[in-house]
Amino acid sequence: MQVRRHQITWWERIYIPAIVRALAITLRHLFGRKVTMQYPEERWQFPEYFRGFPGLVRDQMDRVKCVACYLCEWVCPPKAIHIEAGELPAGSNVEKEPRVFEIDMLRCINCGYCEEVCPEQAIFMTKEFEFVAPTRGELVFGKEKLLEMGGVISDPIMKWANK
């Protein structure tokens, strides 16, 4: 099969009409709708389902909801979560609490499995996603930082309060 090549005409060869057409497009965008988000001042509106980085939550009685069951550590695909359980004194309703709860944010892939697997609804995907650090150690978040990120979620059931 013979392909007919398009012969470039003199009008096309001087390129000026093409440049004028391109500049017309540029000019149109100059007066059109502005699409650029002025980032540090202007921020994106999150949809409800947005997953940032995980954080631990407290209930309305200021109790850390996590009971150190290790399910999130087990399910975490990049193994970003590190938990060390500590025993609570006898007489309390729960046996264990996390003594160390660390999430390596550089490993975290925002998959949300930890939130999904948590039987105590103690870990949630927060809306926070902007972290920058000059060292890797600074992005391994400990329990305090994670609790600060998670905040308080009031629990209507109060599973451990009335037992």
Place this chain on the structure above:
Amino acid sequence: MTRADLLRAGRINAPEEDEAKRAVFTSRLEKLVNWGRKNSLWPMPLGTACCAIELMATVGPRYDMARFGAEALRFSPRQSDVMIVAGTIAKKMAPVAKRIYDQMPNPKWVIAMGACASSGGMFRSYPTVQGVDEIVPVDLYVPGCPPRPEALLLALMSLQKRIEMETFSGR
């Protein structure tokens, strides 16, 4: 030790020496050069995986990295200042990444973008480099899988702040 002893031992500088170090000219030149450097950071996109898509979005009109003077993505390391490692670095890619870093002219900076480049991410396995800092010195780590363009812009802004602090002798 008294001040005179310290001076003799060379631990502190004489007042006139200090004065010379604080001389107006060098300090101003440093500031001017740093201002020029921080406002014309040309990135070298080492996009090896999905983070590169977010990198493209950052350069695009919506997030517009050009507002920070970093719109000219140079695919030649010879013309770039900051290497943005966006994506998984496999063992086979590691020598290439190292060579690209070596080919960049000084001064140069590295941003490790995303989980894979920063720490290996979910690829905890032998064919993946567990963090690009095993092969090149990294200035800033950006977590996320992939990080949103805002996070990368934040990294760029903090890199600019760091460049402002730099001195000629400190590099």
